[in-house]
Amino acid sequence: MNLLIEVAAFAVAIGVLVVVHEYGHYSVARLCGVKVLRFSIGFGRPLATWVGRKSGTEWTISALPLGGYVKMLDERDPGPGILPPDLPYAFNRQHVAKRIAIVLAGPLANFLLAVALFSIVFATGVVEPVARLATPPVGSVAARAGFDGGETIVSIGDMQGADVEAVRSWSDLRWKLLDAAFDHRRVVLRAHDGRGTYDFQVDLRDVAERDLDDDFLGKLGFDQGGTLSVAAVEPGSAAERAGLEPGDTLRTVGGAPIDGAQAFIAYVKAHAGRPIVLGIDRGAPAQRLLLTVVPDSREDAQTGAAAGRIGAALGTQVQTVNVRYGLGQSVARSVRRTWDIAVYSLRMFGRMLTGQASLKNLSGPVTIADYAGKSAQLGWAPFLSFLSLVSISLGVLNLLPIPVLDGGHLLYYLVEAATGKAVSERWQLVLQRAGLVCIVVLSAIALFNDLARLIHF
Incomplete structure (x- = not known):
């Protein structure tokens, strides 16, 4: 299916x-005023063809659907040549x-x-995670800015307090920080928690070009805060041996609260072959259990060092918000978002050419089909x-x-x-x-x- x-x-x-x-x-x-001979969807052998009455254009659906083309009248094309009355309508003229x-x-x-x-x-609205932070890793950009975890970011501005823009969702935060990181700027994030509202100065001047990828926020220490649970357990894994089950809610690791996947994964990686104690909630009503897990030791693909792995797929339940704008705001934001993505794509391609970014960022039809299917299952807006x-x-x-x-x-x-x-x-x-x-x-x-x-x- x-x-x-x-x-x-x-x-x-x-x-x-x-x-x-x-x-x-x-x-x-x-x-x-150019005469168009053919409008083809796909390449190769035509499967269906019809001719426009007024334009005379041949409209074609072809066998290989990965692309298409428009063939215009052109003197440079091989063939019997163009009749003199049609010359003014040739593309090359x-x-x-x-x-x-x-x-x-x-x-x-x-x-x-x-x-x-x-x-x-x-304009119609889309449900997105709020910009609530998990506890950042020690020494990360987010930690150096003063975030402790649990803060919800509501706006971003420059160091002078000008150009303040509202942050309404996690994706909103990502694009605004990505834009600032590309320009190597310092920004002020305003956030609130249960105790009050605070301003945090985030320094993005030293962010390396190679870090501006899909895991950009994670490398800065910004992780979505929420409730972490076990989505699936691999057979024969450390998680299965310890007794973890799908549906378990992760509450503590090593006695410290868990509020984000990034910090939990980092903790597990740092404890290869060493026992860690997980506090979980299971069932309804929830029953608090303590389980001891010994992460398997695997070689980290990036560093080559030993890294812990328990073999459990994680899911995060986050607070969401319905982000919706008026028609004028929607168009303005759409133009800005399109521009930002286009510039980001060009910069990413340039970094790949210069070796500053991995060629693994290139994707083909299989990945596109995969994401197309996943986004379609999430709904029309995604x-x-x-x-x-x-x-x-x-x-x-x-x-x-x-x-x-x-x-x-x-x-x-x-x-x-x-x-x-x-x-x-x-x-x-x-x-x-x-x-x-x-x-x-x-x-x-x-x-x-x-x-x-x-x-x-």
């Missing part, structure tokens, strides 16, 4: 994103400004789709948010200055606009071959990462 949901969600996601991207090219090409507009229209359509989808999510993220990624990817992508063609036309001379066909052919090599290499890396995640090697 999950596989069917993944396949269906992936098909919907790819279909929507490809249609929107290619329709951007198509609509602007028509506005610029258009002014360079029109060609730039046509090329930009596809990625721009993806960004506009993301803005529209985010606006729907923000699925629309997922579509927005992938749409932005597709727009950014196509703007990269790699020949065969929109960004490569854009580079040619910008050179032509600046020099008054088109890039020679010989150079275009050479660069196109280099671009194909780049795409093949990136696709191979992304597919390898997909398989590595799938079979855990």
Whole structure:
């Protein structure tokens, strides 16, 4: 059943994103007076074809659904040639400004789709975890700022007390701190707990570029505070030997309260082969039990040192809030969120090229299908948010200055606009071959990462 949901969600996601991207090219090409010969969803053998009565465009659904294309009338294409009456409608005969507009229209359509989808999510409301912190690890950025755990962050501002923005959820906190970390700024987080409201100065000036990844907040010591429970227990694991069961609520470890997964995992890793005492609640009404667990010793993939592992999947129950904005605010926030994600994607790609970030961050169709299915099962709002993220990624990817992508063609036309001379066909052919090599290499890396995640090697 999950596989069917993944396949269906992936098909919907790819279909929507490809249609929107290619329709951007198509609509602007028509506005610029270019004749469009074919609009294809997918590649390879056509499965269904029909011809528009007014435009004469051939609309096609093809066998390989991973992409699509718009074929325009162009004198450079091989074939019998173009009849003289059709020459004014050829793409290559258009002014360079029109060609730039046509090329930009596809990625721009993806960004506009993301803005529209985010606006729907923000305007209708989405349930998200509140920005409540667990106890931070000693020496972390969060600990040095003075957080003890249990605080709920409500706003973020600069050191002068200006540019204060409300923080309404955990994802809101993540994006605002990520933006500040990219700029290596110091910020002030306002938070409250049961005793009062306080300001905390968070110094992000020394955050390394390589740490700005999916686990960004965790590396700073910011972990979601909530109730930790056991979701599943691996057969033959240390957790099973100790008597842990799915549904157990973790209350204490080594006599100290547990309020976040990150601190608990760090504690377990630091006690490889050494017994630890867990305080748990089991059943209803809850019965408090003390269990002794001896974590198995495994080699840490990053440090190579021995690390403890008990073999239990964890779940966190967190306080949630329904985040909803007015229409104007929703559109404004959507534009800002789309811009932030696009800039983050570009910076991440740049760090991968310079070796500051791992190529493991590249994902392919298998990972996209997996996340599409998971987000669809969570509800329409997570699925629309997922579509927005992938749409932005597709727009950014196509703007990269790699020949065969929109960004490569854009580079040619910008050179032509600046020099008054088109890039020679010989150079275009050479660069196109280099671009194909780049795409093949990136696709191979992304597919390898997909398989590595799938079979855990």
